Amino acid sequence: MKVRVLVRPKSGILDPQGEAVRRALPALGFGGVKTVHVGRLVEMEVESADEVEGMCRRLLANPTVEEYEWEVLS
Amino acid sequence: MRIGVTVFPGSNCDRDALYGVERAGAEPVELWHADANLKGVDAVVVPGGFSYGDYLRPGAIARFAKVMGPLEEFAKSGGPVLGVCNGFQVLTEAHLLPGALLRNRSMRFVCTRVRTRVENTRTPWTSLFEPGDELTLPVAHNEGNYFADERTIAELEDEGRVVLRYLDNPNGSVNDIAGICNEGRNVVGLMPHPERASDPALGSAEGLKVFESVLRFAGVKV
Numbered sequence: 415m416k417v418r419v420l421v422r423p424k425s426g427i428l429d430p431q432g433e434a435v436r437r438a439l440p441a442l443g444f445g446g447v448k449t450v451h452v453g454r455l456v457e458m459e460v461e462s463a464d465e466v467e468g469m470c471r472r473l474l475a476n477p478t479v480e481e482y483e484w485e486v487l488s
Numbered sequence: 489m490r491i492g493v494t495v496f497p498g499s500n501c502d503r504d505a506l507y508g509v510e511r512a513g514a515e516p517v518e519l520w521h522a523d524a525n526l527k528g529v530d531a532v533v534v535p536g537g538f539s540y541g542d543y544l545r546p547g548a549i550a551r552f553a554k555v556m557g558p559l560e561e562f563a564k565s566g567g568p569v570l571g572v573c574n575g576f577q578v579l580t581e582a583h584l585l586p587g588a589l590l591r592n593r594s595m596r597f598v599c600t601r602v603r604t605r606v607e608n609t610r611t612p613w614t615s616l617f618e619p620g621d622e623l624t625l626p627v628a629h630n631e632g633n634y635f636a637d638e639r640t641i642a643e644l645e646d647e648g649r650v651v652l653r654y655l656d657n658p659n660g661s662v663n664d665i666a667g668i669c670n671e672g673r674n675v676v677g678l679m680p681h682p683e684r685a686s687d688p689a690l691g692s693a694e695g696l697k698v699f700e701s702v703l704r705f706a707g708v709k710v
Contacts, residue, residue, distance in 0.1 A: 427635065428660065430591045454544075473552075476545055476581070479588045479635060 415459070416487040417466050421475045422453030453480075457487075489708050491699070492519040492529035494559070494575075496550045501536035501572065501683060508686035509533065512699035513710055521553040531568040531612065531702050532559060534575030536628070536681060546589065546631050547577035556582060568612035568702050569675045573629055576667070576677030585670055585677045586644070587636030592629070593660025599628040601692075603655040604666050604680060608648050611669050612705035613676045616697050623694050625680035627658055632679040634661035634668070644668055651676055 423429040429451050436450040456474050460466065466484050475482040491514040493505045506516040517529050526532065540549035550556070556578075563569045563584050571579035579585045592598055603624050606617040617623075636644070641662055644650055652667035659679070667678035682695030700710040 428590060428593065428633070430593055430595045430633075430660075434595045473544070473548060476548070476588055478580075478586075478637075479590060 415461075415463060417458045417460055417463060417484055418487050419456040419458070419466070419470055419474055419482060419484040420453060421456065421470075421480050421482045422451050424479055424481050427479050489513075489531070489703055489706050490515045490517050490527075490529045491702065492517045492526055492532045494519045494521065494532065494534050494555055496521045496537070496539035496553060498539045498541055499535050499537035499574070501574075501681065504681075504683040504686070505533045505535040505572070508683035508696060508699050511686055512696055513703055513708065514699065519555055521550070521555050523555045524558065526555070526558050526562055530706055532562065532570070533683075534559075534569065534571040534578050535683070536573030536575060539574055539578065542574075545577075545581070546574055547579075547581040550574075550578045551581040560584065563670075563675050566672055566674050568705065570613050570698070570702070571675075571677040572681055572683065573627075573632070573679055576679055577631065579675060579677050584675050585668060586640045587634055587668070589629075589631045589679070590633040590635050591631050592633050592658070597628070597630045598632070598658045599626075600658060601625065602627050602658050602666075602680060604652050605655055606651070607653050608651045608669065608673070610648075611651055611673045611676050612702045613698050614651060614701055615705045616701040616710070622655070623652070623680075624685075624692065625682060625695055626684040627680050629659070629679055632659040632661065634665040634679070636662065647671070649673070652678055652680065
């Protein structure tokens, strides 16, 4: 099955990447952008979803500074 | 005294660390990432670089290398461990040190010399310093912005576990933190590179004292 994991900086944690993108958008003429957060997308094909939670916690995300969510795509 | 230096694919300060350790008077021992033991060394340096290409997050993959098993045991039994730059990142990923190193606030890689102040001299790696000593050391990193939640920061400050503080903060780290230690004070992580300042030919030998400290800590005369 296919699994998609989304990892992003925890809210309230400095996200310099998101901030740089937020500043770049108006420079290109895109207005009205209030906040931008840049995260990471991990797609995997796995035999079962049983261990995805553990994979997220132990490797794919750093729970100290990141939050994650995942879903089974198919 | 024998001091080991771990070598991961992508480490790039391992030779400098081996050189610094030798110059301080210890016997340098290379520890390959796939080694199953620490070859009986008395202290370990986890050097800087880009272990495993910094894939996923700096230090995230190195943390699961084979040599990290015995290194974690060594650290937990009180053995002196120093993580420099990427090594610091590896030690936080391995939960041997609290917190995390985020992208620099400026979003730029910083490569410069920074002035720092030694705050804690009761670690094996700072035993030859006096509290308040100023040290100018090279930094070279993209993720050096130390972060931990408020409770952890308060704990570090209250217990005097901030080892080194920037006088000119180059990366936005909380409370100008440049280095910390664990509760047992035997595991230290620093973003600045003492090994890159371990010989006057490199422009400075101020960092050599970090390696000499661990020798004195172990009872070797320096």
